[in-house]
Amino acid sequence: SSGINAEYGGIGTYEEVKQLKYDSTLMDALNFFASTRVSAIPIIDDEDKVVDIYARFDVITIASKGKYNDLNMTIRECLLLRSSSKVEVLTCQGKDSLIKVIRMIYRAQVHRLVVVDHNRKVVGLVSLSDLFRFL
Numbered sequence: 001s002s003g004i005n006a007e008y009g010g011i012g013t014y015e016e017v018k019q020l021k022y023d024s025t026l027m028d029a030l031n032f033f034a035s036t037r038v039s040a041i042p043i044i045d046d047e048d049k050v051v052d053i054y055a056r057f058d059v060i061t062i063a064s065k066g067k068y069n070d071l072n073m074t075i076r077e078c079l080l081l082r083s084s085s086k087v088e089v090l091t092c093q094g095k096d097s098l099i100k101v102i103r104m105i106y107r108a109q110v111h112r113l114v115v116v117d118h119n120r121k122v123v124g125l126v127s128l129s130d131l132f133r134f135l
Contacts, residue, residue: 003095004115004126011098011134012115012126019044019122020054022076026062029054029075039129042089042114042122043075049120053089055111058082091116094123098134101126 004011018032018041029041033056043052054075062081067073092101092113104113105128115124 004098004101012124012130013038014124017122017124020075022074024075025071026073026078027071039127040112040125044122050089050091050114050116050122052079053114054079089114102131
């Protein structure tokens, strides 16, 4: 297999990829970010399909807007505070080649892709830093 995940021994994070829902709280996200080096959390709907992404950087947006007094804010409310309202979640599949993934990240000017299966269910995350470590 020449895909990026090379059956999960490849580039990116594939084990215990944290996922949250829109009604999860900011506290859920902060606890996760505090205990890991992962820089983003895929947001899934009730069918477990990825619909958004909440990044460590989004936390800074909330802090800069002075909204940190409420750790029970939902992820949905947090995402509404983002400067660019709807961020398209870019996805790739584990069978995609390294060059395809690099092109997608470069063209979209994003920091990461969510690796999904054919049902848009989260399998892993591939970030720019994963790619740099590999190269």
